[in-house]
Amino acid sequence: MPRKWVASPHYRAAIRVLKEARLSAGISQRKLAKSLSKPPSFVNKIELIERRIDVLEFIAMANAIGMPPVILLQSMIEALPERFDI
Numbered sequence: 907m908p909r910k911w912v913a914s915p916h917y918r919a920a921i922r923v924l925k926e927a928r929l930s931a932g933i934s935q936r937k938l939a940k941s942l943s944k945p946p947s948f949v950n951k952i953e954l955i956e957r958r959i960d961v962l963e964f965i966a967m968a969n970a971i972g973m974p975p976v977i978l979l980q981s982m983i984e985a986l987p988e989r990f991d992i
Contacts, residue, residue: 942966
């Protein structure tokens with residue numbers, strides 16, 4: 907059963923942006939995981955909303971995708987639903 911904070915529309919929107927950035931960069935889940943020295947399931951579980959990402963993992967993923975973390979974060983903020991309750 908998904909936890910409410912993991913399955914929230916806000917979290918889903920943020921992860922959707924992260925996944926789109928990865929795909930736009932032409933990087934597979936496997937390649938991203940390898941560049942992070944993680945197993946492929948690490949990226950897969952994040953993108954399937956089965957695992958929450960922390961801020962340091964976010965920075966590492968953004969850098970591995972080739973996108974400045976600040977720019978990726980701004981894209982995530984812009985994708986959030988209007989109402990923001992956590």
